Amino acid sequence: MIEVILLIAWLIIFSVIIAFTYKLHHSIKDLRAEGNDKKADSIQTSQNWFYALIVVASLAGIGILYLFLKDTIYESHFFEWLNLTVRLIHITFGIAWIGASFYFVFLENALNRTEGVRDEIAGNLWAVHGGGFYYVEKYKLAPQKIPKHLHWFKYEAYFTWLSGFCLLAIVYYFNASSYLIDPEVLDILPSTAIAISVISLIVGWVLYDQICKRLSDNKVAFTLAITVLVFLFAWFYAQVFSGRAAYIHFGAFLGTLMAANVFFVIIPGQKRMVAAAKKGQLPNPEDAKAAFLRSYTNNYFTLPVLFVMISNHFPSTFGNAYQWLVLIGITLGTAGVKHYLNVREKGELSVWVMPISVIILFGMAFMTAPTPPKYENCQEMVSFTEVQTVINNRCTVCHSSNPTDAVWKVAPNGVKYDTAEQIYNLRDKIFQRTVVSKNMPFNNNQTGMTQQERDMINCWINQGALK
Incomplete structure (x- = not known):
C-alpha cells in the first residue's frame, strides 16, 4: 500500500515540477523577446533549480519503482535496464564533453595569432566542416558588448559526472560484495567500502584543488605534483578494492576532478567575466587564467578516463598482479599521446613524446602478457567429460541459458557453457x-574452483584438447 501512495505522490509532484518548468521557459522566452534581459536572467536561475528538481524527482521515481520490484523476478531485469539506460546517458554526455574539450583545445592551439588580428582579438581560425565554412575569433578577455545569445558549455560535464556516479552506485554500491570488495585485497564491510569510495573522491578534489591554487605558476612543480597525486590514487585504490573496482574508481576520481573544475572554477569564473563585461568593466584576467588551466588539465585526463571506461572488458589489465602499475603506465602513456597531439596542433614538433608514450604502452602490453602455466603433473590423459563436469559445476551458475546466480540472471556477455x-x-x-589469469569464476572464485580443477583444464588443453 505504501508503494502505491508513494507512486501517486510522486506523479503529482513530478507533474507540478514539469508544469512550472515549462511555464518558466515560456516566461523567459517572452521576456527576452520584449528586451527585458535582466528579469529573464533572474528567472533563469529559478528555472535551473527546477531542472535540478527534475533530476532529483527522476531519481526518486526510480527508487519508488525499485520498491515495487524488489524481491520479485523482475528485480534483476530492472537493474539490467537501469544499468543500460544510465550507461547510455553517461556515454552520450561523455562524448559531448570530451568532444568539446578536444575541439576547444585544438581551437586554442591552432589559432592564427599574427595575420590580420585586431588588437582586442587573441586569434582567429577558418575551418570547413560538413559542407560549410566557419570563422571563429577568440577575444583576449571579452568583447565590448556581450551578445544577447551566449552558449555555455557546462551541462555536458554535469550530466556526465551525475550519470557516472549513478552508474558507480548501480554497479558497485548495490553489489558491493560482488564487485567492489575483494577479501584477498582488503576484507571490509560493504558500507565501509562505499564510504571509502565517496570520501576518496572528495579528498582527491581537495588535494588537487590546492595543488592548482598553490603551484599553478610553477609549471614543472605543478605537473609533478599532479602526476604524483594521480599515481598515488591509482595505487591506493588497488590496495582497497577489487581489480575492476580499483580501475573504475580511478576513472571516477579523474572524472570528479574534471567535473569539479567546471563546476567550482571554470563556470563561476566565466560568470564573473560576463558580469563584469556587462557592466562595462574589464574582466579579471585571473579568472580567465584559472579557467584555462583547469580546462587544459581536463584535456590531459580525457584519454586515461576513456581507457578506464573500457578497461572492464580487458581482465589482463585490472586482473594483473601489478594492476596499479599497469594503470599508471597506461595513464602516463595515453596522457603523453594527448600531449603530443596538443603540441602538434600548435604547429610545433616534439620528437620524443610520442615514441616514449608508445614505448610505455607497449611495455604495459608486455607486462600484462600471460605467463604460460607450467605443464606438469599431467601423468594421465584428461578426458573432455572430466573437463565438462568441472565447467558444469563451476561456470554454468552464470554462463548458462538459465543462470542460477543471485546477480547474473542472463549469461554475462552471452557466453554459455550448456552444451x-x-x-x-x-x-x-x-x-x-x-588457468592463465585465474580471474574466473567471478566474484573472487565464488563457486570454489580448486587448483586441481584448474590443473585439469591446463592438462586437457596441453594434451591437445581432445573431444
Whole structure:
C-alpha cells in the first residue's frame, strides 16, 4: 500500500515540477523577446533549480519503482535496464564533453595569432566542416558588448559526472560484495567500502584543488605534483578494492576532478567575466587564467578516463598482479599521446613524446602478457567429460541459458557453457580465464574452483584438447 501512495505522490509532484518548468521557459522566452534581459536572467536561475528538481524527482521515481520490484523476478531485469539506460546517458554526455574539450583545445592551439588580428582579438581560425565554412575569433578577455545569445558549455560535464556516479552506485554500491570488495585485497564491510569510495573522491578534489591554487605558476612543480597525486590514487585504490573496482574508481576520481573544475572554477569564473563585461568593466584576467588551466588539465585526463571506461572488458589489465602499475603506465602513456597531439596542433614538433608514450604502452602490453602455466603433473590423459563436469559445476551458475546466480540472471556477455559444443568452441577463452589469469569464476572464485580443477583444464588443453 505504501508503494502505491508513494507512486501517486510522486506523479503529482513530478507533474507540478514539469508544469512550472515549462511555464518558466515560456516566461523567459517572452521576456527576452520584449528586451527585458535582466528579469529573464533572474528567472533563469529559478528555472535551473527546477531542472535540478527534475533530476532529483527522476531519481526518486526510480527508487519508488525499485520498491515495487524488489524481491520479485523482475528485480534483476530492472537493474539490467537501469544499468543500460544510465550507461547510455553517461556515454552520450561523455562524448559531448570530451568532444568539446578536444575541439576547444585544438581551437586554442591552432589559432592564427599574427595575420590580420585586431588588437582586442587573441586569434582567429577558418575551418570547413560538413559542407560549410566557419570563422571563429577568440577575444583576449571579452568583447565590448556581450551578445544577447551566449552558449555555455557546462551541462555536458554535469550530466556526465551525475550519470557516472549513478552508474558507480548501480554497479558497485548495490553489489558491493560482488564487485567492489575483494577479501584477498582488503576484507571490509560493504558500507565501509562505499564510504571509502565517496570520501576518496572528495579528498582527491581537495588535494588537487590546492595543488592548482598553490603551484599553478610553477609549471614543472605543478605537473609533478599532479602526476604524483594521480599515481598515488591509482595505487591506493588497488590496495582497497577489487581489480575492476580499483580501475573504475580511478576513472571516477579523474572524472570528479574534471567535473569539479567546471563546476567550482571554470563556470563561476566565466560568470564573473560576463558580469563584469556587462557592466562595462574589464574582466579579471585571473579568472580567465584559472579557467584555462583547469580546462587544459581536463584535456590531459580525457584519454586515461576513456581507457578506464573500457578497461572492464580487458581482465589482463585490472586482473594483473601489478594492476596499479599497469594503470599508471597506461595513464602516463595515453596522457603523453594527448600531449603530443596538443603540441602538434600548435604547429610545433616534439620528437620524443610520442615514441616514449608508445614505448610505455607497449611495455604495459608486455607486462600484462600471460605467463604460460607450467605443464606438469599431467601423468594421465584428461578426458573432455572430466573437463565438462568441472565447467558444469563451476561456470554454468552464470554462463548458462538459465543462470542460477543471485546477480547474473542472463549469461554475462552471452557466453554459455550448456552444451559440449559450446564448451569446446570456447576452450581457449576458458583456458585464459581459469588457468592463465585465474580471474574466473567471478566474484573472487565464488563457486570454489580448486587448483586441481584448474590443473585439469591446463592438462586437457596441453594434451591437445581432445573431444
